[in-house]
Amino acid sequence: MKFLDLAKVYIRSGGGGGGCVSFRREKFIEFGGPDGGDGGRGGSVWAEAVEGLNTLIDFRYQQHFFATNGRPGMGRQMTGADGQDIVLKVPVGTEILEEDEDTVIADLTEAGQRVLLAKGGNGGFGNLHFKSSTNRAPARANPGQEGVERTIWLRLKLIADAGLLGLPNAGKSTFLAATSNARPKIADYPFTTLVPNLGVVGVDGKEFVMADIPGLIAGASEGRGLGDRFLGHVERCAVLLHLVDGTSSTITKDYRTIIGELEAYGGHLADKPRITALNKIDALDAKTLAGRRRSLEKAAGGPVFLISGAAGMGLTEVLRALWAEIARSRALPEEIAPWQP
Template identity: 80%
Template sequence: MKFLDLAKVYIRSGAGGGGCISFRREKYIEYGGPDGGDGGKGGSVRAVAVDGLNTLIDFRYQQHFFAKNGQPGMGKQRTGKDGEDIILKVPAGTEILDEDQETVIADLTEVGDEVELARGGNGGFGNLHFKTSTNQAPRRANPGQPGVERTLWLRLKLIADAGLLGLPNAGKSTFLAATSNARPKIADYPFTTLHPNLGVVGVDNAEFVIADIPGLIAGAHEGKGIGDRFLGHVERCSVLLHLVDGTSETIAEDYHTIINELEAYGGHLADKPRITALNKIDALDDDERTEARAELEKASGGPVMMMSGVSKEGVTEVLRALRAEITEDRLRLKADKEPEPWRP
């Protein structure tokens, strides 16, 4: 399945049906009077967050969503049929933005969240509605209200509990593959990861979701490399894991590059709880580990964890540190004992 996190859609609700002007003309009804029915209501356009989706790829192949108009009223007091609603099924975590891409109309963060994007027009009144004691044969009816037409943007921000940050080839995908059943692409060249990946990891009887995004480089906020457009996928995370390549000759510079990009992105992303880990320590001896760790601690001004996604050294400790930063309501706790199977 291809990944798409930004889509433009054109929507239009249905117009209401017009009211009917009609009179009873049965042979044996001396004073028939009006019997025109009201018009039907136009269909609305709504968006619903559903389970099982993690991309907006469906909206690449269909961008126009036009609801049906309501049918006009008919004689014999018959009301026109309402137009059918149109429902846009989106993944949980989808933001709906106005045409300016800045005004947030709705943020569907949980499965089942729903919002009405364009309301259908009401149907017009038929002449039966205007009958009074002084006007017993009205010859007037209302037209239906027009529909609403809008251009909207859908932006997906993945729902994850922890997010991975780092330069290209810092070992983010290797860490995700080593700790979960996710199988992201892994290779020895930059920008192997071209779109975010999700993986469910478990530690100490609890599970949580980790998001791996494409690596950042200096100037990503200006569009260099893949840019910073994927940083939105870690905005909802409780904690960030910053991986630094321990085999790099510029460890301190690599660390500051990512921090500068987070600050340039804004949105309080740089203020989130962050765990710094020195990766690829399986390729370093004891002296090199000590030297690299000291350099990174000096650059970050805080504690640094040691790990290797290949040999899995220190991985459990890193997962426990991430778990400690995630609130209990976001963790999926495993049962201590498996339930006994049902027996007749």
């Protein structure tokens, strides 16, 4: 299944059916009076978050969604049938935006959440509705209301507890494969990962979801490489794990490159709790490792974990640190004591 996280769709709700002008005509009934029914309501367009989906690929092959119109009213006080609603089933974590791609209509973060995107038009009143003591035989009816037509964008932001960041070939996919049940593509060339990957990570009997996004390079916020189009998938994460390639001779520069792209992206992404780890330590001797660790700690302004995804070194300590941040974000606020006189 191909991954798609942005889709443009066109929706239109159904128009209401028109009211009916009719009079009762039966044998032996001299003054039957008006009996025109109301028109039916037009169908509405809804969006619903469902489980089991992790891509918007279905909306690449169908972009137009039109609800049906309500049926017109008929004689003998018969109301027209309502139009059928349309439900757009989207993955959990989907944002619905206006055509300007900036105004957020809804953010569906839980399965079962629904939002009304376009309300169907009301049906028109038949002439029976206008009958009164002074107007015994009204000969007018209302037309149904027109439907709503609009263009919207669907943007998927994956639901994950922790996000992996780093330059291409920093070892993010190897780390995810070593700590979870995910099997991302792993190779010795840059940009092996082209789409985000999710994996369920377990440590000390606790489980959380980790997202691996394609690597960033300098200038990603300006569109270089794969750009920053995938950074939105870590906006919902409680903590970020920044992996730095220990075999690189420019460790400090590599670290600051990623931090600069986070700050350029905005959205408070750079302010999220962040854990820094020096990866691929199995390829370094003790003297080189100690020097590069000191350089990275000075640049990060805090402790640095030493790990190797390929050799399985130091993974448990990093996962425990990630879980501590996740548990802190999930903690409920302290209950306020009830007021007492």
